[in-house]
Amino acid sequence: MSNEAASMHPDASVEIPVEVHHHEENGHHHHHETFITKYVFSQDHKMISKQFLITGMIWAVIGGFMSVLFRLQLGFPDQSFDFLGDLMGKWWFENGHLTPEAYYALVTTHGTVLIFFVLTAGLSGTFANFLVPLQVGARDMASPFLNMLSYWFFFLASVIMFSSIFVSTGPFSGGWTAYPPLSALHDASPGSQHGMDLWLIAMAVFVVSSLLGGLNYIVTILNMRTKGMSMTRLPLTIWGLFFTAILGVLSFPVLLSGFILLIFDRNFGTSFYLSDIFISSTNTALSNEGGNAILFQHLFWFLGHPEVYIIALPAMGIVSEIVSTNSRKPIFGYTAMVGSFFTIASLSFLVWAHHMFVTGMNPFLGSIFVLLTLLIAVPSAIKVFNWLTTLWRGSIRFTPAMLFAIGFVSMFISGGLTGIWVGNSALDIHLHDTYFVIAHFHLVMGVASMFGMFAGIYHWFPKMYGRYLNNTLGYIHFWITLIAAYLIFWPMHYEGLAGMPRRYYDYSTWISFNQFNDLNRMISIVAIISFTVQLLFLFNFFYSIFKGRKVTNPNPWQSNTLEWTTPIKPGHGNWPGEIPEVYRWPYDYGKDGREFIPQNVPVGSDESSH
Amino acid sequence: MFFTIAVIVLVFLIIFQIAKASEYVSVIRGEEKSRKEQNKVNGFLMIAFLIAGLIGVYYCNEALYPKTLLAHESASVQGEKVDSMLWLTIIITGVVFFITQILLFWFSFRYQESDKRKAYYFPHNNKLELIWTVVPAIALTALIIFGLKNWFAFTGPAPKDAMQIEVTGKQFGWIFRYPGYDQTFGKKYYKLIDDANNNPVGQDWNDNKNFDDVISNATMYCVVNKPVNLRIFSRDVIHDVGLSAFRLKQDAVPGTPTSLWFTPKFTTQEMREKMGNPDYDYEISCDQMCGNGHYSMKGIIKVVTQEEFDIWMAQQKPNYYAAFPDKDPANKTAAPAADTTKTKM
Numbered sequence: 001m002s003n004e005a006a007s008m009h010p011d012a013s014v015e016i017p018v019e020v021h022h023h024e025e026n027g028h029h030h031h032h033e034t035f036i037t038k039y040v041f042s043q044d045h046k047m048i049s050k051q052f053l054i055t056g057m058i059w060a061v062i063g064g065f066m067s068v069l070f071r072l073q074l075g076f077p078d079q080s081f082d083f084l085g086d087l088m089g090k091w092w093f094e095n096g097h098l099t100p101e102a103y104y105a106l107v108t109t110h111g112t113v114l115i116f117f118v119l120t121a122g123l124s125g126t127f128a129n130f131l132v133p134l135q136v137g138a139r140d141m142a143s144p145f146l147n148m149l150s151y152w153f154f155f156l157a158s159v160i161m162f163s164s165i166f167v168s169t170g171p172f173s174g175g176w177t178a179y180p181p182l183s184a185l186h187d188a189s190p191g192s193q194h195g196m197d198l199w200l201i202a203m204a205v206f207v208v209s210s211l212l213g214g215l216n217y218i219v220t221i222l223n224m225r226t227k228g229m230s231m232t233r234l235p236l237t238i239w240g241l242f243f244t245a246i247l248g249v250l251s252f253p254v255l256l257s258g259f260i261l262l263i264f265d266r267n268f269g270t271s272f273y274l275s276d277i278f279i280s281s282t283n284t285a286l287s288n289e290g291g292n293a294i295l296f297q298h299l300f301w302f303l304g305h306p307e308v309y310i311i312a313l314p315a316m317g318i319v320s321e322i323v324s325t326n327s328r329k330p331i332f333g334y335t336a337m338v339g340s341f342f343t344i345a346s347l348s349f350l351v352w353a354h355h356m357f358v359t360g361m362n363p364f365l366g367s368i369f370v371l372l373t374l375l376i377a378v379p380s381a382i383k384v385f386n387w388l389t390t391l392w393r394g395s396i397r398f399t400p401a402m403l404f405a406i407g408f409v410s411m412f413i414s415g416g417l418t419g420i421w422v423g424n425s426a427l428d429i430h431l432h433d434t435y436f437v438i439a440h441f442h443l444v445m446g447v448a449s450m451f452g453m454f455a456g457i458y459h460w461f462p463k464m465y466g467r468y469l470n471n472t473l474g475y476i477h478f479w480i481t482l483i484a485a486y487l488i489f490w491p492m493h494y495e496g497l498a499g500m501p502r503r504y505y506d507y508s509t510w511i512s513f514n515q516f517n518d519l520n521r522m523i524s525i526v527a528i529i530s531f532t533v534q535l536l537f538l539f540n541f542f543y544s545i546f547k548g549r550k551v552t553n554p555n556p557w558q559s560n561t562l563e564w565t566t567p568i569k570p571g572h573g574n575w576p577g578e579i580p581e582v583y584r585w586p587y588d589y590g591k592d593g594r595e596f597i598p599q600n601v602p603v604g605s606d607e608s609s610h
Numbered sequence: 611m612f613f614t615i616a617v618i619v620l621v622f623l624i625i626f627q628i629a630k631a632s633e634y635v636s637v638i639r640g641e642e643k644s645r646k647e648q649n650k651v652n653g654f655l656m657i658a659f660l661i662a663g664l665i666g667v668y669y670c671n672e673a674l675y676p677k678t679l680l681a682h683e684s685a686s687v688q689g690e691k692v693d694s695m696l697w698l699t700i701i702i703t704g705v706v707f708f709i710t711q712i713l714l715f716w717f718s719f720r721y722q723e724s725d726k727r728k729a730y731y732f733p734h735n736n737k738l739e740l741i742w743t744v745v746p747a748i749a750l751t752a753l754i755i756f757g758l759k760n761w762f763a764f765t766g767p768a769p770k771d772a773m774q775i776e777v778t779g780k781q782f783g784w785i786f787r788y789p790g791y792d793q794t795f796g797k798k799y800y801k802l803i804d805d806a807n808n809n810p811v812g813q814d815w816n817d818n819k820n821f822d823d824v825i826s827n828a829t830m831y832c833v834v835n836k837p838v839n840l841r842i843f844s845r846d847v848i849h850d851v852g853l854s855a856f857r858l859k860q861d862a863v864p865g866t867p868t869s870l871w872f873t874p875k876f877t878t879q880e881m882r883e884k885m886g887n888p889d890y891d892y893e894i895s896c897d898q899m900c901g902n903g904h905y906s907m908k909g910i911i912k913v914v915t916q917e918e919f920d921i922w923m924a925q926q927k928p929n930y931y932a933a934f935p936d937k938d939p940a941n942k943t944a945a946p947a948a949d950t951t952k953t954k955m
Contacts, residue, residue: 083611100902175899181864182847182901188781189901275865276800278812278845280781285801293848293863327721328729336739358850358897359861360842360868363765367758374750374757381746382739384710389738391717393730397645398652398722406656406718413710417703420750424757427699429764430692430857433850433897471636471648472629479655486663494674497696499854501897504905512854512893515677532618536625549633590729 041152043144044572048151049129050464053457055151055158056122057538059113062162066110068531073098075524077506091170103505104173105165105191111176112199113161114446116206119311121154123453124248127314128217128241130460134563135235137226137580139573142219146212153209157202164198172199175503177304180273180296184265185286187279196266200259207256210248217245226562228582232338233599235561235586236324236331239338240317243345244310251306251349258299265291272296294359301352308445309348312412313341315452316383319405321586322455323387325559326402327394328595330587333386340379347376357425358432366425373423380416384409395590399557400474401459407482408451414486415444418493433503436496439489447485454478457541462556466569467548473540477533484530488523495519560586560598646723653722660715664708679854685881685892685913687873688764689857695760702749764858768871772837775830778811779842779849779862782903784894785810788824790928795841796820800864803845808932811843815933825929829910830894832874833919839871849907852897855881859897874913881913 042048072081080096092102129147133140141147164171173191174182178199186193221234221242234242261272265288273296274288324331331337354373357366387409396402418440422428431437454477461469500513507513507520555564562582566574580600588597592608636644675681684690721727776787776795789795796819802812810827813820832838842851844862851870852859860870874892882890894909914922931938 100905104899104902104904173902177899179848179899182899185847188847191902277847277864278780278800278803280805280846283805285803289865292866294866328723330731330733332732333734333739335734358859360863360866363762366765367761370757370761371754374754377750378743378746381706382743385742386739388710388713388717389732391714391721393727393732394717394721395723395727395729396649396653396718396721398649398656398718403652406714409714410711413707413714417707420703420753421696421699424695424699424753424761426692426695426757426760426764429761429859430689430696430854432859433852434854470629470633472632473625475648475652476625476629479659482659486666490667491670491674494670494678497678497680499679499852499895501852501895503899505902506905509906510893510895510908511887511890512895519674536622539622539626540629549637587733590731592731593728 043148045129045133045141048147049126051151052125056118059117063110063113064531066106068528070103070106071524071527073103075521100505101170105171108173108175109171119449124244124314127456131237132217132220135238135561137229137562138224141216143216147216150209150212153205157206160198160202164195167195169193171195180293187282200263207252210252214245214248226579233585236320236337237317239341240313243341244313247306247310251303254299255303258296297356301355305352306348311445311449315449318452318456319408322401322405322459323390324587325557326397327390328589329394330589332389336382340382343379354423357428370425377420401455403478404451404455408448411443411448415440434496435492435500438502439492442489462551463563465545466551467544469544470540477537480533484526487526491519558596560596565600649723653719656715657719684857685876686856691760692857768839769837772839772871774839776841780845781901782907784909786826786830790822794819796823821930822928824926831912831922833916834874834877834913837871837873842868847900848898849896849900850898852895855892877913
């Protein structure tokens with residue numbers, strides 16, 4: 001696809017003869033590269049990053065399509081969709097209506113794959129792999145082999161998760177949080193049978209993938225920075241990815257331990273989470289006593305909350321970089337940005353039980369979590385104000401990447417502010433598990449991070465494939481997606497304020513919640529439109545890989561970071577010659593009247609220091 | 611169906627052709643020039659989106675506010691505190707929302723690339739950064755203090771005179787138990803649950819405190835202006851007693867009892883008049899995913915006056931007689947309409 005050495009592209013405007021390897025590591029793999037080692041079991045971080053990206057995109061399409069299916073049920077509960085019944089079979093659609101089993105399987109799988117496979121693996125996996133070596137100035141990851149394994153564990157997890165969709169009793173359907181006892185008892189729900197086993201195995205394999213990747217990113221960032229690249233000269237993308245990796249390495253093992261106990265409860269008769277259970281469908285009282293179902297929630301959210309930041313921090317880093325580059329101004333308050341990353345990452349370990357205010361936990365304990373949760377709003381506010389100040393008196397270029405970065409900030413504000421609502425236990429007791437929460441986390445974590453990911457794709461696509469994405473399609477993609485996202489999620493706040501519970505298959509029998517039929521239909525229609533527009537983006541993406549306008553300028557965005565000092569199509573090893581030395585921070589835009597000063601330009605004697 | 615797909619494909623093709631053509635045009639006319647044109651268009655769209663968005667926020671509020679609970683007074687005393695917290699939070703976050711969103715899109719529009727201006731090199735400013743660290747911190751401290759004050763107010767122990775009701779969730783419905791005349795719940799054990807023999811919560815019949823306990827399925831009665839303490843249990847998986855009209859909820863966890871208390875302010879009848887809906891009822895929604903019937907797990911709360919409650923309670927037979935019909939005096943004497951006030955053992 002794109003990973004050929006620059007010499008294979010005579011049209012690429014790079015003068016450096018690639019075959020001259022000044023550095024022993026460079027081009028190490030060029031001489032015996034086959035299709036398999038280059039595209040499949042590649043150890044080149046750039047190729048692995050593309051593998052993560054495209055696998056993530058496939059999951060995004062699957063997960064997005066699932067949301068279209070369950071939105072059809074929510075928006076059009078009375079209409080029958082016979083063609084979908086013909087297409088998907090009786091388990092999913094009975095008489096043209098989505099079955100409750102299928103509805104719950106869809107919402108569960110939608111949540112799981114979007115959170116873990118798209119916004120964790122697809123986002124961190126893509127951009128940490130792509131940017132960490134390129135922006136810190138390294139030939140590759142610290143361990144390219146573990147890096148390759150990281151992708152292939154993700155691939156394996158994907159295959160297992162995908163296969164769970166075809167189990168005769170259906171995929172897991174107890175919500176992405178998989179709370180036992182529902183998830184632990186085979187007889188509690190058809191989805192808790194073999195679908196759940198596959199779900200757990202897939203997630204366990206996914207944790208392995210995430211750990212291998214995360215350790216690699218941390219070690220690479222700490223040990224493999226090029227000469228002059230002190231930690232305080234790292235681009236904010238790298239800082240974001242660095243804290244993300246630390247969060248993942250510290251919290252995913254806790255999730256895994258929770259899953260292992262759940263596997264034991266499911267299959268080996270233990271009672272970690274089970275006590276006092278009578279199953280109506282089989283008319284039996286289970287022998288398990290003394291377990292505590294809430295324990296799982298603690299273990300789950302000990303990952304689950306940092307996970308939110310695992311999703312958000314890379315997007316924040318990407319957005320900081322893109323906003324600064326395209327405002328032609330340094331990011332405002334670099335130190336405060338790094339400091340707020342650190343604060344957010346630290347606090348994210350101390351707030352998990354704010355998901356559990358209504359589980360009957362000790363109110364005093366709850367109050368501690370309220371305090372720590374609302375504290376997170378301070379570093380988040382700092383970030384927003386710093387982005388705004390970066391735009392202020394800038395010279396803004398609206399590339400599609402920049403538009404998505406601005407969209408990210410807008411979404412992050414809208415979704416972040418409602419975090420102050422639901423993080424306060426006195427309000428959460430009313431809003432918990434309503435559509436208000438759906439609106440909150442979709443905006444702040446789902447749409448915002450997706451925007452961060454789109455921004456990153458539009459910005460680094462030229463570096464990835466040596467071609468541009470089509471701008472016009474990018475603009476259409478952005479504006480429709482932005483408007484659609486607000487049309488979908490903004491009104492949901494009102495549904496939540498009416499107390500409308502989430503994860504309901506049908507609201508028609510409820511006096512309290514049946515007043516939103518028209519709204520639900522509107523939301524569903526917009527969701528379908530929004531999904532189609534994403535297909536337009538996909539088309540743009542794959543078309544441009546092969547037919548896009550060719551990049552002729554090695555630094556198309558006039559950016560300061562090191563990845564733009566590589567040839568247009570860098571080989572394995574990234575720089576054909578020596579790795580450039582770094583003399584300055586990456587945000588010297590508009591300094592001393594100069595448009596931009598890349599990091600590898602030595603500091604002049606007449607230059608002012610920032 | 612095929613028609614729809616065909617239309618979508620056609621629209622895609624047209625968009626794609628336009629996009630491709632505009633790319634060629636920009637190459638021919640010079641990248642720099644077309645970039646500036648695209649910049650202008652997007653800069654304009656930024657401000658247009660801001661204005662349309664603000665109008666949209668207003669319109670959305672007009673259309674949807676009456677359908678939310680904010681438009682109706684809380685039906686519980688405790689819920690008033692939730693509502694006042696909500697308003698405080700709406701005001702504080704609302705101000706921040708409008709300021710930041712307006713600045714974001716205004717700056718984007720105002721500071722788009724222009725030949726007349728150069729970007730201002732402004733890497734940091736300690737004073738500004740201090741301001742927007744301290745001001746949010748103060749606002750959040752206020753929210754934390756008010757929030758916790760309310761939180762402790764309604765998570766504190768229930769008043770001593772509160773009516774005691776036991777709520778048990780199961781797939782997919784609610785069971786309510788009243789302690790009867792002795793005001794004490796009899797012992798129960800989950801292994802004694804026996805739906806076939808009318809023992810849905812596992813009452814231990816060796817405990818004579820169980821003999822007068824009353825069980826009600828799906829509908830719970832309580833008295834207006836009298837605190838109710840719910841002791842919450844689950845038979846199988848985690849459920850949640852969602853009381854949206856009262857602004858409260860609490861999980862039902864198997865093996866780990868929880869509780870929740872509140873004081874209803876209006877009878878069901880009064881609510882029907884207030885809502886202008888003769889069919890209105892207080893509903894208990896299950897707010898924790900509990901399986902495929904989750905969406906149908908409804909309970910009804912009838913808030914009535916003390917007299918109405920006493921009449922209703924007098925009509926209830928202890929569940930003991932449902933489990934052991936032969937012990938029911940009404941069955942033994944074949945008396946006309948059993949006088950339930952005499953059924954106490």
